[in-house]
Amino acid sequence: MNTAAGPLIVQSDRTVLLEVAHPDAEDARHDLAVFAELERAPEHIHTYRITRLGLWNARAAGHTAENMLATLEKYSKFDIPQSVIVDIGETVGRYGRLVIERDDTGTLILRSTDAAVLSEIVRAKRIAPLLFLPDDQKGRGPAIDRYEIQAWARGQVKQELVKLGWPAEDLAGYTPGTPHEIALDEREWSLREYQNQAVSSFVDGGSGVVVLPCGAGKTLVGAGAMATVKTTTLILVTNTVSARQWRSELLRRTSLTEDEIGEYSGQVKEVKPVTIATYQILTAKRKGEYAHLALLNALDWGLVIYDEVHLLPAPVFKLTAELQARRRLGLTATLVREDGREGDVFSLIGPKRFDAPWKEIEAQGFISPASCFEVRIDLPQQERLEYAASADDERYRLAATAPAKLSVVKELVKKHEGERILVIGQYLDQIDMLAEALGAPKLTGSTPIEERERLYQEFRDGVTKILVVSKVANFSVDLPEATVAIQVSGSFGSRQEEAQRLGRLLRPKESGLPANFYTLVARDTVDQDFAQNRQRFLAEQGYSYTILDSDNLAA
DNA sequence: AACCGCGCAA
């Protein structure tokens, strides 16, 4: 019997309740995050779920079932249900029971020491056609211990195995790629300790994902990986702004020169030893066929880097299934998706090789401390009636764009007078309205590039203190001195959007001011439900939302 | 050949 009154309650349905106010809550959260995912994060009790993917990621990172059970034991208020103990042991034990490797002739092999597992999976309809029985195994019946994998099916097999619940450990190695001399130019700076750790965990693991908070230098982890494996590299990015940023960062931080870095996009089609391409060029079709597949084999890439891997579009998963012989590094601040394809990231890019909780990087001073607030706003009677009478598909917009949010925005702006403030919204009408009411410039997708640059620059210089922005500002915008963000609306339940928006505030401030993130929510509407979901990722990282009433923002 | 505006896709 565990008599210490810990902050956790482990339940037989694999959920874990965390008592937020408990003195050990943050330590428990830190250890629990290794293998469990935060499901709900209201004020007092947070609910985590122990998921298969969480357990396998932890296992791939070298944690054992015993470690994980020890975490639960240490912080649990009561005995851990027997079923959970057994379940964790069994699930963790499923990882690596199957191994993909090569035999002496280089043929891909799926091997297991457990014949029962092999015979189970080979009966699955979607896997059977990808495997075949080598001659020397024929007639061995239940003693079969390996199958050959069709060379092109390495990724597909891994994908299907994860779906079946038997993730394979891929030890079949990688093509070295064409060697290319790349070194970090560390005369005036050096990789931070966590960046070094991320690089070596990735290189040791072979392929996989590195998770670091916004502004913590993910590009440098990519550069570090390139400088370690020293091979021709294909870098895939979400947009051209980010392509240019990679390029200039690589020029500044590595031995690479202009001649060695190419851009492959809609506008420019260069193939150089280091090539930066957009995801979209890979998915672009001409006459029904992918038009730029040749890029994937244009050079013998030894490394493929996936920037913002949480945004990987569906067709790129498909292409990646066929790239399994090349080392793959995924980079992201928010390894969450709302489309349930985390399993595909796991099987096709690789397991999570490194992550640093945001609060740890904050404690080391590399990102700014931040406080999060949820401001609840009562709709006036008239609007409540209108809301109640509306169809489901109109409700979110009604609640999210409630005019009552304006006076709260004004109050918050006043409270933070003199600071650099971003007002972030999802609907263009709402943005127009806010910009006008605040007398502040607005920035949306239709703002021409030069004007965006000008507005961002004025904001950095402090000529402009308030900027009203749409989704354009979710990514790739560097506004170091912004200390306040007021989110008036956002896309439904997007966890990664919420995190990216807070991310805008996390550059350490010369002013020394802390960051404040406000999200405005219409009380008792779907707005409030979506807000709950949106907050989960940040809550998992240890950010707690203080709930304020719109009547009393000081509280 | 360079530059645009437009429709489409995911």
Added chain:
DNA sequence: GGTAGTGCGCGGTT
């Protein structure tokens, strides 16, 4: 169940 932003390719003009 939804809005907005993005990049690509095409077909137009200069």
